[in-house]
Amino acid sequence: MSRRTLFSLLLACGVSALAPAAYAEALPGTAAPAFTLTDVNGSRVHLADFRGKYVVLEWNNPSCPFVQKHYNSGNMQALQKRFTGANVAWLTINSTAMSHPEFRQPAELAAWMRQRGGTPTALMLDPDGKVGHAYDARATPHMYVIDPKGTLIYAGAIDDKRSTSLDDVKTAKNYVAAALDDAMAGRPVAIAHTPAYGCSIKYSD
Numbered sequence: 001m002s003r004r005t006l007f008s009l010l011l012a013c014g015v016s017a018l019a020p021a022a023y024a025e026a027l028p029g030t031a032a033p034a035f036t037l038t039d040v041n042g043s044r045v046h047l048a049d050f051r052g053k054y055v056v057l058e059w060n061n062p063s064c065p066f067v068q069k070h071y072n073s074g075n076m077q078a079l080q081k082r083f084t085g086a087n088v089a090w091l092t093i094n095s096t097a098m099s100h101p102e103f104r105q106p107a108e109l110a111a112w113m114r115q116r117g118g119t120p121t122a123l124m125l126d127p128d129g130k131v132g133h134a135y136d137a138r139a140t141p142h143m144y145v146i147d148p149k150g151t152l153i154y155a156g157a158i159d160d161k162r163s164t165s166l167d168d169v170k171t172a173k174n175y176v177a178a179a180l181d182d183a184m185a186g187r188p189v190a191i192a193h194t195p196a197y198g199c200s201i202k203y204s205d
Contacts, residue, residue, distance in 0.1 A: 028192035033134040037124040040110035064199035095132035097204035139198035154179035156194030
């Protein structure tokens with residue numbers, strides 16, 4: 001993909017990392033903001049339910065080509081399977097406003113995830129954007145890792161290849177996997193914060 005093509009795509013989708021922050025950014029070393037959301041099955045999910053475990057937060061929008069890159073390549077599903085198998089809670093959040101054309105009803109979002117073989121611990125909607133704003137999530141995908149004590153240890157991009165090319169997944173450095181590998185091995189997280197890339201989150205405000 002040429003730089004010009006990528007730039008045009010970024011303008012169309014929005015790269016939230018380039019926008020000024022309107023909310024306090026949740027940064028590594030700080031306590032992860034508590035939240036409660038309803039999943040696509042109608043169950044209430046509390047972040048506090050997973051205290052004592054590592055937790056990954058994945059901001060998602062199926063209409064975003066950057067999200068499609070990681071699902072169409074199987075990358076996101078592989079990460080979900082690998083880490084939930086290691087007792088990590090993987091929480092996928094969609095903060096698209098109900099008024100936006102890209103909003104999907106719970107059953108639609110669940111079907112999309114099921115068709116792609118995704119296995120997050122929970123798939124949740126945040127249509128009023130309160131949780132997204134609490135974390136200052138700006139892009140899809142925007143990724144966060146929380147340690148068992150409830151402290152953020154990673155925030156930012158999923159990897160270092162800011163493109164929509166499926167081929168780039170093969171050679172990318174995956175920051176989420178690296179953060180979890182470091183932390184779970186008892187090492188300090190080498191890269192704890194990066195600028196997120198992807199489509200802007202379609203908030204209600």
